[in-house]
Amino acid sequence: MVNLPGPFAFGAANLGNLYSPMSDEQAHAVLAAAWDCGIRYFDTAPHYGLGLSERRLGAFLAGRPRAEFVVSTKVGRLLVPDPAGADRLDEANQFAVPADHRRVWDFTAGGVRRSLEESLTRMGLDSVDVVYLHDPEEYDLPAALASGLPALAALREEGLVRAIGVGSKSVTALAAAARSGVADLLMVAGRFTLLDQTAMDDVLPECGDRRVGVAVASVFNSGLLATPEPSASSRFDYAAAPPDVLVTAREIAAVCAEFGVDLPTAALHFPLRDPTVHAVVAGAATPGEIRENDRRLRTHVPAELWPTLRDKGLIRA
Template sequence: MARFSPPGPLGFGGAPLGNMFDVVDEETAAAALSAAWETGVRYFDTAPHYGSGLSEHRFGGVLRRAPRDAFVLSTKVGRLLRPDRTRPENPPFVEGLPFRVEPDYSYDATMRSIEDSCQRLGLAQIDIAFVHDLAADHLGDAWEEQFEVARAGAFRALTALREQGVIRGWGLGVNLTEPCIRALERADPDVFLLAGRYSLLNQPALERLFPMCGARGVHVVVGGPYNSGLLAGGRTFEYQEAPPDMIAKRDRIAAVCERHGADMRSAALQFCAAHPVVAAIIPGAKRAEKVRENARLMAATVPSAVWDELRQAQLIPADAPTPG
């Protein structure tokens, strides 16, 4: 069967517009989404978790202006939002909407989550639904148990919704490869959103997951192509202070890029997009100027000598696909 996957290579990731780490005002958020559209982005990803519904509200406010068949939209299931006037904390998001986030991977919760998301978005169609964070910190060692809950619940619900034409595809939105591998072994997903596990710095998905995806015709959306900032010149890796070995590796990659007149950020984006199972990459952005910069970096030329030297220095795997 033909698998549905989003258009790429560049999409728009919605976590920052849920007030991730700091507040983004409404005008700035709308300008960022509009800039994505103006630069040609036609794939948008959000989730109820992002700002306790705030990101979905903002996406809908802008995307409702566009013809519905002109873009692909994904959101997530696995967390229900319950009204709560105390505005409980939902880190790393700040000043979100007044809802309490409750993890729930059951069949009924999944069905409700899709309907709730449509209402928050103000849209009647969600194209892709990802089961969110099946291996996240809030589950700890219990992720395997919750995987079975999701397999009997969320997976079954999303498969039924796909068969009914309510959604066009489903998969997992996670930051570990193991749940994706298990989903391929035990279910029938269409696409994964994998954050931080295939990047210029870190490629654990290359050895096993990506070949399995290729064999099944399943595509991958790559989140976190800058590894939460380290490859963009920052000091954080996976949203924490970067370990010395990763900083040293980043600095060696940066030196190679500089020798050949390339921007390391361009190399980071284009490396992720070069693998044939990758349908799109979704760097996050809070402001229009950053959205436009990502589009420029995606289109910039990275000399082939960069990839040759990175391979020779064993900074990227010898079998990792590269542009051109």
């Protein structure tokens, strides 16, 4: 099992121009701010901007001692050239990059190995520390786990990676991975947050019983929890926030304010209360966002906040 340098990790989806373009210079500045804040775990994926996130992350890390940082990437989607898409953007996947490649699902042993090799080439690295199966439930969950997990285990046995697991929004996929006896680490995306605690049903108990580590991503649920006053225009799970979820977010924010804590600070601290959670993973579009989230994680949160939210029925026990 790899030790994650936490509690704050950098999620590199924004480096792939998620939702809006980012220049190479801006991407470098965001990563430099993360490094200056002491962040040493960086998570990326081929899916993020059709490889752009991996290329930008690799360019930044090229000047840093390899022993000083941890990198994870993901497998399951191969990138195949698609010249016919070069004149349009990859808007269907919400990335503002030319759609000059297409994603092809492949969880076979050969596909997993090829995906990792291509990621290493894009990043200019000889190895990564962690590899996750990415969103296997969006393909065929039983088939993806049946072939993908043994394929990753073989790479781990060869010493090509140090830890393996699944990164997903699906609690079904995550719980199955925890039960497999193969996974070292899970990336739980958006399912252990102030607005969604479904990972508490099966995923976290299985991880606790089987000594599987957890990194919690999407702690802001795509943006709704990222500001002190939740906005009707904010996203929730990559889509418009449903009215009832917006109401709950505003109620949580009001209780947090009573304790002198803003909503994003509470959102960052909430998952770290569980002993299975090794790190929270958050992205950023600007250096200021990185520094602000680092400050929030260093902010004291009164212990009484959590039982108050629970007693008001806003979070689960």
